[in-house]
Amino acid sequence: MMPLIGVNRRVTCLWLFMMVISSGCAQPERPWSGASADGRVTAARASLADGVATVSYWRDVKPILERRCVVCHGCYDAPCQLNLGAPQGIERGAHKKKVYDASRLLAVEPTRLFEDGASEADWRKKGFFSVLNPPADGNTQARQAGVLAQMLALKRQHPLPTVAPLPALFDFSLDRPQQCPTREEFGDYARLHPLWGMPYGLPGLTGQEHDLLMRWLDEGAPYGEFDPLPNGYAERIAEWEAFLNGDSLKQQAMSRYLYEHLSLTSLYFDDLPHRQFFRLVRSRTPPGKPIDFISTRRPYDDPGVERVYYRLDPMRVSALSKTHMPYELSHARRTRWTELFLDVRYEVRSLPVYHPDVASNPFIVYRDLPVSSRYRFLLDDAQTFVMQFIKGPVCRGQVALSVIEERFWIFFLDPDSSLLEANAEFLARESKHLRLPTSEQVSPLGVLSWLEYSRLQKAFLKAKQRYLEENRAQAEVEGLKFIWNGDGQNPSAALTVLRHQDSASVVKGLIGRDPKTAWLVSYQLLERIHYLLVAGFDVFGNVGHQLDTRMYMDFLRMEAEFNFLVMLPKEVREKERDLWYRQAHQSVKDYVYGAHIDFPYESGIEYRTADPKAELFELLRTRLGGALDRRHDLALEPDAGLHRSLDVLTHARGRSLSWMPEVAFLLVTDGRESHAPPSLYTVIHDAGLSNIAALFDEEKRRLPEEDALTVARGLIGAYPNAFYRVDRAGLPDFVKAVMELAGEEDYRRLAERFAVRRTDASFWEHSDLLHRLYFELSPIEAGLFDYNRLENR
DSSP states (O other), rough: OOOOBBOOOTTOOOOOOOOOOOTTTOOOOOOOOOOOSSSSHHHHSSSSSSSOSSSOOIIIIIHHHHHHGGSSSSSTSSSSGOOOOSHHHHHHOSSSSSSTTTOOOOOOOOTTTTSSOOSSHHHHTTTOOOOOOOOOOOOOHTTTOOHHHHHHHHHHHHHOOOOSOOTTTTTTOOOOBBBBOOOOTTHHHHOTTTOOSSTTTTTTOHHHHHHHHHHHHTOOOOOOOOOOTTTHHHHHHHHHHHHTTTTHHHHHHHHHHHHHHHHSEEEEETTTTOOOOEEEEEEOOOTTTTEEEEEEETTTTTOOSSEEEEEEEOOSOBTTTTOOOOEEEOOOHHHHHIIIIIIOOOOSSSOOOHHHHHHTHHHTTTTTTTTHHHHHHHHHHHHHHHHHHTTTTSSSSSHHTTOOOSSSEEEOOOOHHHHHHHHHHHHHHGGGOOOOOOGGGGGTTOHHHHHHHHHHHHHHHHHHHHHHHOOOOOTTGGGTTTBOOGGHHHHOGEEEEEOOOOOOOEEEESSSSSOOHHHHEOHHHHHHHHIIIIIIOOOOOOOOHHHHHHHHHHHHHHHHHHHHHTOOOOOHHHHHHHHHHTTOOOHHHHHEEEEEOOOSSSSOOOOSSSOOHHHHHHHHHHGGGGOOOOOOOGGGOHHHHHHHHHHHHHTBBBBGGGSOEEEEEEEEEEOOOOOOEEEEEEEEOOOOSSSSOSSOOOOBBBBGGGOOEEEEEEOSSSSSEEEEEEEEHHHHHHHHHTTTTSSSSHHHHHHHBBOOTOOOTHHHHHHHHHHHHHHHOOTTOOOOOOOOOOOOO
């Protein structure tokens, strides 16, 4: 059901208004969702004028919305800003302006659900219009005139054509014009686009689902009183809020640092059931009183009060895979934070200020907090902090994605390395060169400010080169002791980032073949990435801010690549750099290894083969040992037959693979008569590129002869492009068809045999099955997939 369709290339979720997760999925009996933004249930929606509503939002409506609608109508990228993941979002309605607008020269006012408006009247003043039915007046036609109701009715009147692929009148491009018809404009919309009812471009709802939603809308879309939190939650919240709101300067500095790094995560208690998540928020009121939200553009902005209190607020929207980043709160966690930030001997003389020039630079703001403590805090959950720059405030990480390779591995400097011991003094001395872009400092087009950041980065790289030459950790070279091995047990020690054109995933472990590039990340790099792409990114900012952010991220990527490059023999470094940056200008290469930073020394690592990069990757695997996460590793597939067939795809390379989608979920069944559970895999397209140094014209840098596939166990990615369902006996035929692709017609024949297309009568059944399996396999990490990139082929 989606009254609003369309999107600009920068907008994340478009029109596809459908959802997933079957009613049979592992869910709490009824997730607690908290009160409305102003702490009260809106009386007009709580009950009918003549009695209690006959349809329950929580029992009847919410499961349907989640199965068929919410995935493209959540987060800032919901078409027309209609967020159906919470009843308050439905009540807020829709807006004709987009949050994501790459042409915007001026920043716009934030419109965050639960933060920037406390009532329906607030949202109307901000330009939102209702999508619900007018108040009941005895006229059935009038009661069913809301945009949601009309979108549902339009789909019933004009079902989805069964032809595949769907004709060109269905526009599934990411840059399609956005459609946001009001109730008064809907007649023209229906006349021009009779087949654009909701769910858009997908099979319609069942008769029972349709009738139930229409009854609910007819009754005034009530959602009733909220349940209290289950037993045990109040006590646990009180414990954590007491810990986070200590009075000493050391405690207050610690809590501010934690908040600026965790404000986007989904917090949960390890020992309590019901899969209830919370977010860490700033409040004007202390624990024990209702939360009085402090809403600012960024977590480090001035709160405007003398004392900030950090509170746990129950999350009130459906968990989406594209934004859901769970973070555990446990007794062990509190003990760890106490050891890192409170038991360590250091002094906080005064609390840091909130001026943007200072607050955006963590090396100045938190100079009193030990560097080692900050770094260990980040390493404990490195996947979460890297994931935030992918999922983060932009829902899908679009700004960051054109600046990263298709697939690469990340390793980390060991916190016990002597390089880190000297790092605190170095960072304090160089903090002036580590200033990050903020929206206040940028021109509308961003170019002039970028030149200033380029100058600062050059100065920093020169200082870093001197630092490395003075602090060579030769004693740590043996066994690669300067590489963090997760203390033998933390699987965040090695991460794989997989780019899917305009979305990406971060998983633990080393997935796929040896990649073209890798990153070695130190504390300062991890911190700078966070404050650039997460804490400091303003999704409502102008195009200059976005450009500055994108171009500054180039510096951070190239610095991480330099760190990896200097582990290789000196004579191969430039050759390897040139492979990564084919067709790039020499001025770009110099930021990686050259005029701006060099290291004219051998690393001290002893190489014995003619392929030192492959040898280095093997040494890194050995260093990581038991900490290496292998849950997605195809080599551990217990079924030898499945492994042999799929392994063929992992070794494939060339133009035939360029016809494959970015992300495909492959479900392998064991025959119609078998009751064995299906096997799940993700097939990811790794596009060959000459370099990623340019902001535009990626197609001109494509090298399809270098295209490859990564095949992983389980489900990876929030935005599947295709679903394949293959019987085990037919798997060799599927693999053969992929290997022999020579054009779009070949792919259509493959899809006819093996794909569950958007027009398939069993589409929703397959969708529900995938979500049920996903939630069973990963009950904490799972969220709803987003279907707006589902192919029409």
